[in-house]
Every structure is written in C-alpha cells, then in structure tokens.
Amino acid sequence: MLTVFEIPVRVYHEDTDGGGIVYYANYLKYMERARTEYLRSLGFEQDDLRQEHGCIFVVTHVDIEYRRPATFNDSLRVSCELLETRRASFRVRQNVQRSEAKQGIGQAEAGSEQGNLLTASTVSLACLNSETLVPQRIPRTLSTALADVAQVH
Amino acid sequence: MLTVFEIPVRVYHEDTDGGGIVYYANYLKYMERARTEYLRSLGFEQDDLRQEHGCIFVVTHVDIEYRRPATFNDSLRVSCELLETRRASFRVRQNVQRSEAKQGIGQAEAGSEQGNLLTASTVSLACLNSETLVPQRIPRTLSTALADVAQVH
Amino acid sequence: MLTVFEIPVRVYHEDTDGGGIVYYANYLKYMERARTEYLRSLGFEQDDLRQEHGCIFVVTHVDIEYRRPATFNDSLRVSCELLETRRASFRVRQNVQRSEAKQGIGQAEAGSEQGNLLTASTVSLACLNSETLVPQRIPRTLSTALADVAQVH
Amino acid sequence: MLTVFEIPVRVYHEDTDGGGIVYYANYLKYMERARTEYLRSLGFEQDDLRQEHGCIFVVTHVDIEYRRPATFNDSLRVSCELLETRRASFRVRQNVQRSEAKQGIGQAEAGSEQGNLLTASTVSLACLNSETLVPQRIPRTLSTALADVAQVH
Numbered sequence: 001m002l003t004v005f006e007i008p009v010r011v012y013h014e015d016t017d018g019g020g021i022v023y024y025a026n027y028l029k030y031m032e033r034a035r036t037e038y039l040r041s042l043g044f045e046q047d048d049l050r051q052e053h054g055c056i057f058v059v060t061h062v063d064i065e066y067r068r069p070a071t072f073n074d075s076l077r078v079s080c081e082l083l084e085t086r087r088a089s090f091r092v093r094q095n096v097q098r099s100e101a102k103q104g105i106g107q108a109e110a111g112s113e114q115g116n117l118l119t120a121s122t123v124s125l126a127c128l129n130s131e132t133l134v135p136q137r138i139p140r141t142l143s144t145a146l147a148d149v150a151q152v153h
Numbered sequence: 154m155l156t157v158f159e160i161p162v163r164v165y166h167e168d169t170d171g172g173g174i175v176y177y178a179n180y181l182k183y184m185e186r187a188r189t190e191y192l193r194s195l196g197f198e199q200d201d202l203r204q205e206h207g208c209i210f211v212v213t214h215v216d217i218e219y220r221r222p223a224t225f226n227d228s229l230r231v232s233c234e235l236l237e238t239r240r241a242s243f244r245v246r247q248n249v250q251r252s253e254a255k256q257g258i259g260q261a262e263a264g265s266e267q268g269n270l271l272t273a274s275t276v277s278l279a280c281l282n283s284e285t286l287v288p289q290r291i292p293r294t295l296s297t298a299l300a301d302v303a304q305v306h
Numbered sequence: 307m308l309t310v311f312e313i314p315v316r317v318y319h320e321d322t323d324g325g326g327i328v329y330y331a332n333y334l335k336y337m338e339r340a341r342t343e344y345l346r347s348l349g350f351e352q353d354d355l356r357q358e359h360g361c362i363f364v365v366t367h368v369d370i371e372y373r374r375p376a377t378f379n380d381s382l383r384v385s386c387e388l389l390e391t392r393r394a395s396f397r398v399r400q401n402v403q404r405s406e407a408k409q410g411i412g413q414a415e416a417g418s419e420q421g422n423l424l425t426a427s428t429v430s431l432a433c434l435n436s437e438t439l440v441p442q443r444i445p446r447t448l449s450t451a452l453a454d455v456a457q458v459h
Numbered sequence: 460m461l462t463v464f465e466i467p468v469r470v471y472h473e474d475t476d477g478g479g480i481v482y483y484a485n486y487l488k489y490m491e492r493a494r495t496e497y498l499r500s501l502g503f504e505q506d507d508l509r510q511e512h513g514c515i516f517v518v519t520h521v522d523i524e525y526r527r528p529a530t531f532n533d534s535l536r537v538s539c540e541l542l543e544t545r546r547a548s549f550r551v552r553q554n555v556q557r558s559e560a561k562q563g564i565g566q567a568e569a570g571s572e573q574g575n576l577l578t579a580s581t582v583s584l585a586c587l588n589s590e591t592l593v594p595q596r597i598p599r600t601l602s603t604a605l606a607d608v609a610q611v612h
Binding site for chain 2: 316318319320335338339342351352353377378379
Binding site: 019021024025026028029032056058059060061062063064065066067069130133 | 172174177178179181182185209211212213214215216217218219220222283286
C-alpha cells in the first residue's frame with residue numbers, strides 16, 4: 001500500500017492572526033511547501049525546470065475546506081497526492097492534519113484521524129512558459145515521472 | 154441598479170514571488186481586506202463584534218479560480234458580494250480585477266471586463282464564539298443588515 | 307516648512323499574530339509600501355526603472371525600534387524621509403504612527419505625537435543591476451530628484 | 460567549545476519577491492522561528508509561558524544588515540545566540556547563512572564562512588504581561604536557564 005507524500009510543518013507566530021489561529025491564507029503556503037518537496041522527492045527542482053525547460057508552475061484553481069483551526073506551536077503534516085495529470089497541467093489533493101493529540105479544545109477526538117484533519121483541498125496547476133506566461137507542455141521527464149506515480153495509485 | 158462593493162488594492166513587492174507575479178495565497182489577503190471593509194461599510198467593526206458579542210468570523214470554505222496573474226505595481230479592484238446568509242454563517246462572491254489597461258501581455262483584451270478578471274471566488278464564513286470557537290448565531294444587528302442587503306439583490 | 311511624505315495604512319487580520327498585535331516583520335512591509343509610494347510621488351515607477359535602467363533597489367540595512375504595538379483595525383501613517391543619498395545608495399528615516407486616539411491601553415497619551423509613535427527606523431538601500439545583482443549607479447534622473455529633495459531639507 | 464544554536468530553513472516561493480530574492484521582511488520570520496526553537500531547546504514553550512505565567516515576548520529592537528540575497532530553494536541556517544539577559548528583557552545575535560555552496564553568483568567565495576553569511580543582526584526582546592502589555596519580570600525558571608547559558612559563553 002502506498003503512503004501519501006507528507007511533510008512536517010510547525011506553526012510559528014508568523015502564521016497566526018489576532019484570532020490566535022493560523023491565518024486562512026497561510027495554509028496555502030504550507031501546501032506550496034509540500035508541492036515543492038513532492039517534486040523534489042521525484043527528483044525535480046523547480047529552479048532547474050525553469051532554467052533548463054523555461055517552465056514555471058502556477059496554481060489555476062484551489063478548493064479548500066477549513067474544518068478545524070491550527071494554533072501556535074501545533075505540529076502539522078501536510079500532504080500532496082497526485083489526482084490527475086494532463087499535457088500541460090496536473091491536479092493534486094492536499095490535506096493538513098495535526099500530528100499530535102492536543103490538550104483542551106477537541107480533546108475527545110484527539111488521536112482519531114478525522115479529528116485531526118484541519119483542511120482538505122484540491123489544487124490544479126498549469127505549466128507556463130516562464131517568459132511569456134503561455135501554457136506549455138510539462139517537460140517529458142517530469143510528465144513521465146508523474147504518469148508513473150498516477151499508475152501506481 | 155446596485156453596484157458591487159469594491160476596494161482598491163495596489164500590488165507591492167511583498168505580494169509578488171520569484172515568478173514576478175502575485176503569490177497565490179496573497180489574493181486571499183486582498184479578499185479578507187475587502188470583507189473587512191464590506192462589514193465596515195455596513196457599520197460593523199470586527200473588534201467591536203468581538204468585544205460586545207464575543208464572536209469572530211472564520212473562513213470555512215474557499216473556491217478560487219486563478220485566471221490571470223497580477224504583477225508588481227498593478228492597481229486592482231477587489232469585490233465582495235453577499236450570496237447567502239444563514240443563522241451562523243454567510244457566503245460571499247469575491248473577484249479580483251485589474252483596474253487599468255496593462256501594456257504588453259494580454260494587451261489585446263485590455264479594457265474588456267473579461268480580460269481584466271484575475272481571480273473569481275466564493276468564500277464561506279462561520280460565526281464562532283471567540284473563546285470556545287464553537288459556532289454562534291450571527292449578532293442580530295448584523296444578520297438584519299445582511300438580510301437587507303440580500304433582499305435588495 | 308516641509309511636511310514628511312506619508313501614506314495611510316489600515317491594519318488587517320493578515321498583519322496581526324496570535325498575540326493580537328501586528329507581527330514585527332510586517333512593519334517592514336508597511337515601510338516598503340511607503341518607499342514605493344515615495345518614489346512614485348517623485349515620478350519614478352520601480353518597474354520602469356528596472357526595464358529602462360536595469361536596476362532594482364535592495365535593502366542593505368534596517369535599524370528599527372518597536373515602541374508600541376499596533377492592533378487590528380488601527381489606522382496608521384507610515385512615513386519616508388530622505389536622510390542621505392550617494393552614488394549607488396540612499397538612506398531614509400521611516401516612522402509608523404497611529405492616526406487616531408485609541409480607547410483603553412495607553413489612553414492617557416492619546417493625542418500626543420509621542421504617544422502615537424509605534425516604530426522608528428532608518429533604512430539603507432542599494433541600487434543593483436537586476437541581472438547581476440552588482441551595485442550600479444542610481445539612474446541620473448532619480449539621483450537628481452533625490453538630490454533636490456535632500457537640498458530642500 | 461560551544462556551538463551556536465541553529466535551525467535549518469528552506470527557501471520556498473512564499474519567501475521570495477519579484478526580484479527573485481527573499482523579501483527583506485521574511486528574514487525576520489526565519490529569525491523568529493529560530494528564537495522559538497531556541498527557547499524550546501531550553502525546555503520552554505511560549506504557549507505554556509503564556510498560560511502559566513501570563514507573559515509574552517515582543518521584539519523591541521532589530522538591527523539587521525543584509526549582505527547577500529538568498530534565492531528560491533536555498534538551504535539556510537538561522538542562528539540564535541544569547542548576548543545579554545536582564546530582569547524583563549534579553550538580547551540575541553542572529554545570523555542567516557547559506558548552508559551549501561551555490562553555483563554561479565558568488566561562486567568564488569563558496570565554502571568560506573564569510574561568503575555564506577547573508578544577514579547579521581541583533582534582536583532585543585521584552586517580556587510583557589499578555590493582558591496589559593506592561594513589562595513583566597521574565598519567569599524565574601527561564602531567567603535561570605538564560606543566565607546559565609550566558610555564563611557558559
């Protein structure tokens with residue numbers, strides 16, 4: 001059975017807002033870190049892709065459900081799972097979960113997977129030419145790697 | 154005919170990333186500024202709502218489509234339009250548009266409304282108790298004001 | 307008497323942290339907005355300077371004293387005052403002040419200039435070649451404009 | 460010989476600006492992460508300090524010199540070294556260094572400590588009451604731990 005790709009993320013002061021919880025836009029930062037590490041785990045560095053193939057990836061769509069808030073000092077796991085790959089785009093599922101049981105709020109559910117799911121999202125990305133910002137075919141080495149991943153799932 | 158509530162936003166260096174375009178999470182910051190000003194335009198300050206009614210608003214869902222990128226120095230308009238209001242939540246449509254015709258990329262479409270639409274989104278918000286983070290009825294003065302807006306539309 | 311160049315800045319949720327006050331790094335964002343508007347007020351757009359003269363400005367030194375915290379919804383004034391201009395660099399003084407008297411904390415001093423000063427800083431900037439990141443002479447039109455400002459002070 | 464406390468930080472898209480380099484305010488985020496981990500390494504969690512002692516730490520002064528820029532994908536080391544501790548405040552030195560030799564720009568110096576130093580700074584912090592924001596004595600367990608560190612140096 002395949003495990004989903006995940007990175008650990010710690011919540012720092014920079015991430016929280018005056019409500020004492022992680023600011024909603026900042027989950028998208030966590031998710032982008034996970035996508036970068038996901039590509040890295042497949043052997044691809046985005047700065048190399050840009051220099052060698054003149055391509056950058058831009059997000060074209062995000063659907064994100066915020067279920068529970070993360071707070072300062074939380075230890076999170078941020079996932080990246082390939083859902084679909086096309087000629088010039090791909091789509092991933094990304095969840096943010098709390099790693100450890102938290103004291104206090106939500107304590108009853110601590111430990112259950114469901115109780116620790118903070119955000120659930122899908123993200124679509126397009127491959128663009130870095131100069132013209134026009135859609136461009138995903139470099140073959142990367143599209144092959146992504147197709148291999150998709151097949152295994 | 155009702156005009157949609159909008160605020161102007163200027164793109165600064167803080168908003169862009171290494172790709173030279175506005176980082177995708179930062180549109181959510183712009184949208185939150187517009188929601189804050191929307192509530193203010195209706196006569197409601199979020200710090201007063203918190204002090205007097207013990208309530209905060211948290212985003213529970215975002216669906217955002219990124220159509221075109223904004224770049225440094227762009228002058229944007231960010232909208233907030235009420236779609237639906239419930240007992241303890243409400244939902245808005247928020248678009249980000251470029252205010253002025255841009256030179257160069259996408260020039261042919263400059264001036265057309267369609268060509269200037271950068272992001273299109275819907276955002277759901279829940280009213281929570283600021284201490285317990287449990288859902289709480291929207292304060293009556295605010296729910297009345299939102300209902301009035303919804304009726305006019 | 308010359309008035310110092312200032313821009314208004316409103317504090318939004320994105321700016322605050324879990325302590326309920328503006329996160330310390332975010333004052334540097336406000337200051338950069340003020341520098342951008344300062345250059346604009348002198349007739350210079352940074353994207354034009356980059357395209358026409360191949361130069362960008364990078365911050366080389368910041369000394370900032372945090373005296374009082376700004377909180378959500380505060381209305382601020384952020385200044386930019388030229389202190390010194392050189393061949394390939396210049397230095398400015400930038401303060402952040404609260405525009406309006408605040409209720410509650412620090413109320414006794416509300417209204418006094420001193421009581422409303424939140425941060426005091428000096429910032430040094432260097433002109434670099436946008437490709438090589440090597441120091442480069444400030445474009446003459448800009449250095450002339452800055453010299454004129456410096457002379458008036 | 461004592462080694463200085465350090466954490467690793469990877470540069471992601473969220474950190475860079477349109478100039479292709481890390482935005483100047485974001486080094487302060489890295490530095491705050493290092494301070495949080497430094498306190499954690501001494502056995503202190505800031506959320507515990509707040510709950511048990513009603514105290515938070517706020518930055519009162521930063522002096523930061525930006526020597527070289529970090530770029531996307533850089534692997535950094537961010538230090539935190541205690542310089543001075545007082546009744547209700549302490550001061551640290553914090554440097555940001557690049558971990559690995561970079562290809563291209565600055566290549567000649569790669570490997571030398573000096574060549575890899577990106578920012579050098581000192582940061583002063585005050586202990587405040589989390590409710591009143593009035594200065595408050597550093598909790599004794601923490602001040603003792605800091606004094607022990609200071610003595611060793």
